[in-house]
Amino acid sequence: MADLHLEGVTKSYGAATVIRGIDLQVPFGEFVVFVGPSGCGKSTLLRMIAGLEPISGGVIRIGGTVANLLEPAERGVAMVFQSYALYPHMTAYKNMAFGLKIAGLDKSEIDERVTRAARMLQIEELLHRIPKDMSGGQRQRVAIGRSIVREPRLFLFDEPLSNLDAALRVQTRIEIARLHKMVDATMIYVTHDQVEAMTLADRIVVLNQGRIEQVGTPLELYRSPANLFVASFIGSPKINFLPVNLECEGMQSVACGPLGVATPAPAGALGPATLGVRPENLVLCEPEQAFLSAQLQFEEHLGEHRLIYAKTSDGIDLIAKEPDGPPLAEGTVLHFRFAPESAHFFGPDGNRLSHSTKGTH
Numbered sequence: 428m429a430d431l432h433l434e435g436v437t438k439s440y441g442a443a444t445v446i447r448g449i450d451l452q453v454p455f456g457e458f459v460v461f462v463g464p465s466g467c468g469k470s471t472l473l474r475m476i477a478g479l480e481p482i483s484g485g486v487i488r489i490g491g492t493v494a495n496l497l498e499p500a501e502r503g504v505a506m507v508f509q510s511y512a513l514y515p516h517m518t519a520y521k522n523m524a525f526g527l528k529i530a531g532l533d534k535s536e537i538d539e540r541v542t543r544a545a546r547m548l549q550i551e552e553l554l555h556r557i558p559k560d561m562s563g564g565q566r567q568r569v570a571i572g573r574s575i576v577r578e579p580r581l582f583l584f585d586e587p588l589s590n591l592d593a594a595l596r597v598q599t600r601i602e603i604a605r606l607h608k609m610v611d612a613t614m615i616y617v618t619h620d621q622v623e624a625m626t627l628a629d630r631i632v633v634l635n636q637g638r639i640e641q642v643g644t645p646l647e648l649y650r651s652p653a654n655l656f657v658a659s660f661i662g663s664p665k666i667n668f669l670p671v672n673l674e675c676e677g678m679q680s681v682a683c684g685p686l687g688v689a690t691p692a693p694a695g696a697l698g699p700a701t702l703g704v705r706p707e708n709l710v711l712c713e714p715e716q717a718f719l720s721a722q723l724q725f726e727e728h729l730g731e732h733r734l735i736y737a738k739t740s741d742g743i744d745l746i747a748k749e750p751d752g753p754p755l756a757e758g759t760v761l762h763f764r765f766a767p768e769s770a771h772f773f774g775p776d777g778n779r780l781s782h783s784t785k786g787t788h
C-alpha cells in the first residue's frame with residue numbers, strides 16, 4: 428500500500444481552481460520531488476498534504492489512513508520551509524527539543540533524539556549556539572533537525588534551500604540526500620531547481636496549471652518526456668524544437684531537415700510534428716553531414732564546455748552545448764547534426780510519438 432495516496436485531489440479558492448484532480452501514489456521510503464512553473468500549485472499541494480490547507484475534493488491517505496480531516500499534528504508529517512523560523516532566543520538544542528518537550532517526552536529520550544539528529548546533520552558543535560550566531564545553512568540544518576527528532580513517517584520540504592547561497596545549497600543538498608538514506612521516511616520535496624530535482628528524486632512529478640504532466644524517474648523524464656511541456660521543462664539549457672514534416676520513405680517514416688537530410692521518425696507517424704533535440708545532442712559537423720545550419724549569435728565559454736546560440740534562416744533559436752574551444756567568428760554559419768536516437772518527436776497535440784528505435788512510449 429502506498430504511504431501517501433492522493434486520489435482526485437482538488438483545490439479551489441473561490442471560483443479559481445488551482446489543483447485539478449491529482450492522483451499519485453508514493454510508496455513508503457520514496458523521495459518524490461514536485462517541480463513546475465511558478466504558480467502551478469506545488470506549494471498548495473504540499474500544504475494540503477501537511478494539513479495546513481483544507482482540500483476542496485478528493486482523498487488524501489497517509490499510511491493507509493484517510494487524512495482529509497486530520498489536524499496537521501495528527502498526520503505524522505514534518506514540514507521544512509525555506510524560512511527556517513527558529514526561536515531566536517533558544518539554542519539549537521532547545522529549538523530541536525522544544526516540540527518533544529511539549530509532547531511530553533522524558534528528558535533522556537529527548538536528549539537521545541536530539542543528539543542522534545545532530546550527529547546525522549553534523550551540527551553537534553552548534554547545539555549550544557543561538558540562531559543569530561549561525562550561518563544560513565547551519566540554521567536550515569537545525570530546522571531540518573527539529574523535524575527529524577519528531578521521527579515523522581513523512582517529510583515535506585518546501586524549497587528548503589532557496590535562501591542559501593550556491594555553495595551552501597550544494598552542501599545542504601548532499602546532507603538531505605544522506606539524510607534520506609539514514610532515516611526511514613517518505614520525502615516530498617518542492618523545488619524550482621533542476622539539479623536538486625534530478626539529483627535528489629527517486630521520482631519527479633511535473634506539475635502544470637494544477638495538473639500532473641508526467642511522473643517518472645529523473646532519467647525517464649529526461650529521455651522520454653511525455654509531451655512538449657515536460658521536454659521543455661526538464662533539461663538545462665532547454666531542448667531545441669524544430670517544426671518538421673514526417674514523410675514516408677520506403678517502409679519508414681522520416682523527418683526531412685531543411686538541408687534535405689532525413690532522420691528516422693517513429694514508425695507510422697506522418698504529417699506535421701515537432702522534433703526535439705537537446706543542446707548536448709546537437710553536434711557541430713561538416714556541411715555535407717548536416718541536418719540543419721544556423722548563424723552564430725553568441726557563445727558562452729564555461730571552461731569545460733561552451734554554449735553556442737545560433738539562429739536558423741527560418742528564425743528558430745538554437746542552443747548547442749559543445750566542448751569548449753577557440754572563439755568562433757560572429758555571424759559564422761554553423762552546421763549541426765545529431766544522432767537519430769537522440770531525437771524526440773511530438774505530434775500536433777504535443778504528445779510524444781513513440782520512437783521505434785528507442786522502444787519508448
Ligand SMILES: Nc1ncnc2c1ncn2[C@@H]1O[C@H](COP(=O)(O)OP(=O)(O)OP(=O)(O)O)[C@@H](O)[C@H]1O
Pocket residue numbers: 440445463464465466467468469470471472619
Ligand atoms: N490563499 C490563496 N488565495 C487565492 N489564490 C491562491 C492562494 N494561495 C495560492 N493561490 C493561487 O494558487 C496557485 C498555486 O499557488 P502555489 O503557491 O501553490 O504555486 P507554486 O507552484 O508553489 O508557485 P511558486 O513556485 O511560485 O512558489 C497560484 O495561482 C496562486 O496564485
